[in-house]
Amino acid sequence: MTPSEREAFQTAFMAWYDEHRRDLPWRQNQEPYRVWLSEIMLQQTQVQTVIPYYERFLATFPTVEDLSAAPEELLLKTWEGLGYYSRARNLQKAAKQVVDDYQGKWPQTSAELEKLAGIGPYTAGAIASICFGEVVPAIDGNAFRVFSRLLKIDADIVNPKNRSIFYDAILPLIPKDRPGDFNQAVMDFGSQVCTAKNPTVGDTELAPFFRSYQDGTLLDYPVKTKKAKPKPVALFAVVIESEEGFLFQKRPSTGLLANLTTYPLVMAEDLQDGESELLMPEEQMTRIEAYFKEAYGLTLAHLKPVPVKPVTHVFTHLKWTITLLSATIAKDSDLAFFPGEWYSKAALAEIAMPTVQKKMAQRFDSL
């Protein structure tokens, strides 16, 4: 873009923002704690989903000090259902960093912000520009879409190496007096006008600036390679009830659904010995009993299928199909080798369960 072109674009773009700017809870002021929290929640998550979580989280943890001192159980419970749970753990790590390493005063540059847990290049740019006026791009999916279409940038946005191409293209377009507004304008324009499907760029004053719109190639951008589809995984969930309540399993502290609680789960794959021979239902039940004995020292009784449809749940890279079983165990069973415990209905309300567990419970309760 020529300098005069660039200036015309900036003027039109900021004018669009001044007229169409969304009024969002995290835009009430520019306190870093509030902006940071919103940016973490908004990673890969839509505004509509985030709003109620944001309000609840702020009410529960009003300051960075409150968050740094929060019990993990309450932290996860407040995050329950939002997904990508490492965000919640990193949120508290970063809160502790701010309190302990920065004496409760937020670092004010994108470079320093990136040292905090869970803050990468996008989030650092967003906070630095919005809260501290740093002239730096905040390159998210919206930015990739808007600027690939504006400038007809052919670089594959999936390849991290290409991020610098966008960085270099966007940086000179940022008005030096309004970097935070510019980045937020990109988000609003990207999510309301320059959308993935049914974009309406042509209805705005910005249309003349969009090179891809001018030549009818708007929908050819951004260029991105396709992702692999979720890999199918078969599991069994064993619903075990006693006078103490239900037996729930706490997942490991790393990996999928880390630290969350579900019915005891067994991957069908872990029941096979050698080759991928399909097991008959009878044989599967026998092996599940053996598995509980070997892995946890627990003896299952009355193991049988629950007569409901299997529960399916799609993650980013996995598709779970879960067959529900029910069983009992002796009430004096030793749980020393089982990573979980009995939960009464009241106790269940206090702990964080992933959506897939809620689905399973709902399916089981539909009997």
Add this chain to the structure above:
DNA sequence: AAATCGTGGCG
């Protein structure tokens, strides 16, 4: 550097 890590909405 490719894989991992949730969930809800929409065509």
Add this chain to the structure above:
DNA sequence: TCGCCAAGATT
């Protein structure tokens, strides 16, 4: 039902 998408970061 399915594929794609939504304010990415971490390993």
